[in-house]
Amino acid sequence: IHFQTVLMLKCQFAKFAIPALLCMIVAAVYLNHLWDISWKLRNPWESRVCACRKCLADRDPWFEELMDSSPNPFLSKDHNTSEDEFEWWRVNTDSFEPQNIQLFEVIPPTAGVVGPSPGRCRTCAVVGNSGNLNGSHYGSLIDRNDVVIRMNQGPTEGYEDDVGSKTTHRVMYPHTAVKLDNSSRLVFFVMVLNPAFMKYVHEALLKRKGRYPSTGFITVALSLQICDEVNVFGFGADKQGNWNHYFEKLKNKRLRTGQHAGNQEYKVIEELHNKQKIQLFGR
Template identity: 35%
Template sequence: LSEFRPWLSGGAVGVTGGEGNAGGGGGAEKGGRMRCSRRVWVVLASLALVFFTSLFFSVSLRGGVSFNYLEPPGWEESRRVKLVPSYVGAHRLSSQDTLQQKTCACPRCVGDPGVSGWFDENYDPDISPVWTRDNMKLPSDVYYWWVMLQPQFKPHSIQQVLLKLFQVIPGRSPYGSWDPGRCLRCAVVGNSGNLRGAGYGATIDEHNYIMRINLAPTVGYEEDAGSHTTHHFMYPESAKNLAANVSFVLVPFKTLDLVWITSALSTGQIRFTYAPVKQFLRVDKDKVQIFNPAFFKYIHDRWTRHHGRYPSTGMLVLFFALHVCDEVNVFGFGADSRGNWHHYWEQNRYSGEFRKTGVHDADYEAHIIQLLAKAGKITVFPGK
């Protein structure tokens, strides 16, 4: 600006005093320079105005200053509103609606979003825990992971096996979407020795669904473990006959398990897998369900985080309940008060080889159960 001061003062003299007329040519030249300088300033000011206007408009659209090349992968995904837990017609909600969303009539509902960020981040409400005609085809990564759980068995043509199986059983899921007017209470009953003497029988029997695992006897243990059962989860080598009103849920580890259940409900051709299995199974065919391998892998990937070769049956049943029930209460999980791992029907309370088989990670699974309880998604009833 100091460069302009001499000719600005000289110009002023030419306008107000007679001396300016003596140098008329120089004054004209200086006036031209002034007009040119003003044009430059006007152009610069216009460019600056356009720049700041566009910057303000961009910031207002994004809700803040953002630089895409500095954002970590998945940033946009993390900004999206979570889907409302629903098997059908899921839709987006605003953050305010999400916090107020109720998915059932229970005091606390599994499906309510916005209660636990950790739970919402891992929970996928749209994956079905039941293998049906509609989700018969497995993604390739799921299929190869599943058949390698027991690689010593040659896989059969899975499509043909399932088509035969679904001629014997319904092949559909009996579970619907969340109902704000419903309170479906479920008891997941594990086989821990901490049930012995706990006296939870009557409390367990009050639930709408009562889910049991593998051998799990009730006769003689009614006071502690209850007497009612609505769902029994078993694999072929642990299968037993069930009452007509109980759903048999097969947990398959290989395609041979699917061949077996088809045979056990019809021809009785298969008697042995890696151990003797029941030739015929007396259960209600209309209530037979098959645990979905895609759901199996989902638990392994999202929840147990690859701790152990695959999740325990107890974890499979717990997350099955978390996807079909409104309220989930857990009994008979973990060690007893003395730290012993055994089954409630075993006479030897110090037996517990299953804890350190190397297949499951009992400690990490116990940690997940603690996190679910802390998040308010389950209630764990302590044993003895």
């Protein structure tokens, strides 16, 4: 009787154990497949173009087409500016002045832009001068970036809590140049950016709206070329539609956005944010 009982138990165990074992095998194979996928997703060396959580250059047909059609943003001695590009730049930007010709003496032989690398995450903060930075407390968030690009005369001293204290690059027109502190490593005069790039930004991104792109928008477009991750701060008009600055009181209440297509510029920046190409703060 005992033998028969044991035999029946073994048979019943086999009846349930074999299907259970098959399920375990199938589950193991499935989990291993999931692990393989998740590992590839987490391992930037295998499937990513950079080491950031989300890379600008991640495969995106819309963005790839936009970047492929862009000229090199920097002038170089091996770049031949066409007459059409030069004339557009001269007429529209008011930058051509005899006393500024010396700036061209610092143009390098080649204009290399360092592309993305799986082993590097180059984060950039593009810091505009909008009054919406007041009270934002973005300072530490801005300074956390590898590259912090400011424009024109936007100060940091006295505004550190909202705009940070770090500056690695500054973009400005010659007529808005100011005395810089020792924290700025590199200055990009808009004058020595490639006229073809500026014309491309005006035509491809702004659809020829406005006389020419603002310094801020040029800087956003430039950051798309040199950064792996772009965080944008301090852009946008006030409630009356005026461009105001965090460091001064607006005197001209009818300024709007001057000769720039401010609404179109902000629309494009929002589009880049919605497409998850940049992160726009203070919307």
